Amino acid sequence: DTGVSQNPRHKITKRGQNVTFRCDPISEHNRLYWYRQTLGQGPEFLTYFQNEAQLEKSRLLSDRFSAERPKGSFSTLEIQRTEQGDSAMYLCASTRDVGNTIYFGEGSWLTVV
Amino acid sequence: AQSVTQLGSHVSVSEGALVLLRCNYSSSVPPYLFWYVQYPNQGLQLLLKYTTGATLVKGINGFEAEFKKSETSFHLTKPSAHMSDAAEYFCAVSNGNNFNKFYFGSGTKLNVKP
Numbered sequence: 520d521t522g523v524s525q526n527p528r529h530k531i532t533k534r535g536q537n538v539t540f541r542c543d544p545i546s547e548h549n550r551l552y553w554y555r556q557t558l559g560q561g562p563e564f565l566t567y568f569q570n571e572a573q574l575e576k577s578r579l580l581s582d583r584f585s586a587e588r589p590k591g592s593f594s595t596l597e598i599q600r601t602e603q604g605d606s607a608m609y610l611c612a613s614t615r616d617v618g619n620t621i622y623f624g625e626g627s628w629l630t631v632v
Numbered sequence: 633a634q635s636v637t638q639l640g641s642h643v644s645v646s647e648g649a650l651v652l653l654r655c656n657y658s659s660s661v662p663p664y665l666f667w668y669v670q671y672p673n674q675g676l677q678l679l680l681k682y683t684t685g686a687t688l689v690k691g692i693n694g695f696e697a698e699f700k701k702s703e704t705s706f707h708l709t710k711p712s713a714h715m716s717d718a719a720e721y722f723c724a725v726s727n728g729n730n731f732n733k734f735y736f737g738s739g740t741k742l743n744v745k746p
Contacts, residue, residue, distance in 0.1 A: 523675070525675075552733070554734075559641075559738065559739075560738050560739070561636075561722050561724070561736030561737050561738050561739050562676070562722070562734070562736050563736070564733035564734065564735075567733060575733070577733075610675055610676070612676075620678055620681070621678075621734070622678075623668075623675040623676040623677070624675050625673075625674050625675040626673075626674070626675050628673075
């Protein structure tokens with residue numbers, strides 16, 4: 520396994536701009552998760568995919584956030600009209616099936632200035 | 633509903649001393665419990681997990697944790713701290729039926745003094 524890959528690792532953007540993060544899960548992992556982590560806090564669940572279907576979304580995921588997983592492979596998380604409060608690390612994780620270990624990527628840091 | 637409380641946002645121990653990081657959980661269903669470690673600017677790495685069976689769980693790097701249902705606890709221990717153990721540690725809980733989401737504690741930063 521090459522691990523969960525996230526890009527870009529760091530992004531600095533001006534308030535109001537749109538940003539997109541990409542996550543490539545471990546091959547053949549059908550479940551994919553997005554979490555958000557702010558400084559001094561643990562990760563918070565954002566959304567979850569099983570294959571290409573988005574099965575659950577947190578209330579943290581406002582209408583400015585959208586996530587997709589076309590063809591059940593990689594996933595993208597887009598944030599529109601970024602706000603300073605969006606500054607955080609966005610973590611992607613994947614697993615093969617229920618009950619298996621969930622593997623996290625190294626995260627994508629977003630700084631909104 | 634599920635939640636995790638980690639007592640002590642910062643813990644400092646001397647190299648070679650016992651490491652004890654506390655985690656208490658709340659869960660309306662039998663919980664699955666996890667400890668993850670995070671090094672600076674990196675993602676989370678699984679240390680160990682409890683699902684069912686033996687309540688004392690051994691993980692990587694010499695860490696272990698014991699599930700105590702009566703105390704709703706899942707404290708992480710290591711007999712002898714090493715400098716390389718300095719990191720942030722997160723306890724997490726999920727429901728047993730479907731790993732849709734984890735609920736993480738706010739983390740404990742472990743400092744190891746030489």
